[in-house]
Amino acid sequence: MRYTVAELARALGVPALGNADLCITRVAEPAHAGPEDLAIAMKPEYAETLSKGQAKVALLWSGADWQALGLEAAICLDRPRFGMSTISAMVDPGQGYAAGIHPSAIIDPSAELADDVSVGPFTVIGARAKIGAGTVIASHVTIARDVTIGEVSLIHPGVRIYSDVHIGARAILHGNVVIGGDGFSFVTPEESGVERARSSLGDQGEIKSQAWARIHSLGGVEIGDDVEIGANSTVDRGTVRATRVGSGTKIDNLVQIGHNVVVGQDCLLCAQAAVAGSSKIGRNTVIAGQAGVADNLVIGENVVIGAASAVLSNVPSGRAMLGYPAVKMDTHIESYKGLRRLPRLLKEFAELKKSVTKIGSTD
Missing domain, CATH: 2.160.10.10 (Hexapeptide repeat proteins)
Structure with missing residues (x-):
């Protein structure tokens, strides 16, 4: 698949920035992008590696200074990751399944x-x-x-x-x-151990062997x-x-x-x-x-x-x-924090117990 920057931008409903006639054949990560690749640099930290590749055009976040990044063109979106849905569909070559009905079917x-x-x-x-x-x-x-x-x-x-x-x-x-x-x-045929465990939440008693x-x-x-x-x-x-x-x-x-x-x-x-x-x-x-x-x-x-x-x-x-x-997620996180504090609290408790014992022995 081969698309111009203008065609990709039109499919996304945004203006093409820079040289809209540049052609794109695939997408790539910034550091590995070639001259006909669309570099996927959706966040500023991703764009830091653009200089390691050869990309001329990139998919960027809204407001990005694409010219300062050394690019000839750019497509900027409020939600670049959502834009990937459209772009990936356009450049996907598919699995190459043959048309028609195979004679062995x-x-x-x-x-x-x-x-x-x-x-x-x-x-x-x-x-x-x-x-x-x-x-x-x-x-x-x-x-x-x-x-x-x-x-x-x-x-x-x-x-x-x-x-x-x-x-x-x-x-x-x-x-x-x-x-x-x-x-x-x-x-x-009769109540199983599983059923009894669910009802009793404990001792199953005598369980009959059953198929x-x-x-x-x-x-x-x-x-x-x-x-x-x-x-x-x-x-x-x-x-x-x-x-x-x-x-x-x-x-x-x-x-x-x-x-x-x-x-x-x-x-x-x-x-x-x-x-x-x-x-x-x-x-x-x-x-x-x-x-x-x-x-x-x-x-x-x-x-x-x-x-x-x-x-x-x-x-x-x-x-x-x-x-x-x-x-609830916040409840679990608080419990987890408490669990992580438990060794320190046990250590403090042991020291406190030792101090109280020592005071008691002096009376």
Whole structure:
């Protein structure tokens, strides 16, 4: 891809500064930028390394003195990082998946593929599947019966989509994503040790040895529009009703969403996060890396759950949570400060105790 500075600035809705006819072929960090690269220097500290590279043009913050930085042109934005969304899309060369349907693909005769759908080598598409116009399906993908995928979606290699999964438009599923696998649902004929522990919060007493019986997953998965799911992530199907992921939600790599979970619109779930069965996540909620949400909880809207936190109870809307178990973020930080002070306090206590003992021995 090759763009002039003027074209990039026009796409961002801002004026091009300096020589707008300069051509850009890719983006680069300031110290490594060549003469046809757009240097990404979104903060003053990033711009300090511009002199180490050969950039003629840079993406800068509003009000930056681009001429003093030795540049011939610049694009300045109030939120340069947001501008990266547009620019990165323009210069992205893509993965190079071939158009058309590869002869090694196996497509059931009852499947419906709209115009301009691309299907890669060794992909299997099951009965009554419906694929929207302009969707690209890469190699070694399995799409089971009665699956629907909306238009202009991108399914990367190795994705597995089980039956009765419905995915909206403009979805992006990265490598080895699994959608619609069975939920982790098992039960014993009599009360199990797990059930007794939850009710007693302590001694389980005498536990009878029992085999686990499988509860089959009869529900499907419903995923909205503009959802992206990272590599090796999984969304389990519901037990009776469908597991749901709202439109605009972005899911990182290695994320687990359990059966019957409902994730609202425009949520972010970061790497190694997990949501246990039947929990509900409100819209615009962020679950940071390695955080976990226990089963059957309700998390409100606009909640932030910090990294490695364990949420064990319901969370009201608008709250920031951190820790194990997760509490209000400011409460956790104060507790952490107290924990760090504990060795000094213990030392002071020991000295005080020694002094009191000494005074007592003189009486």
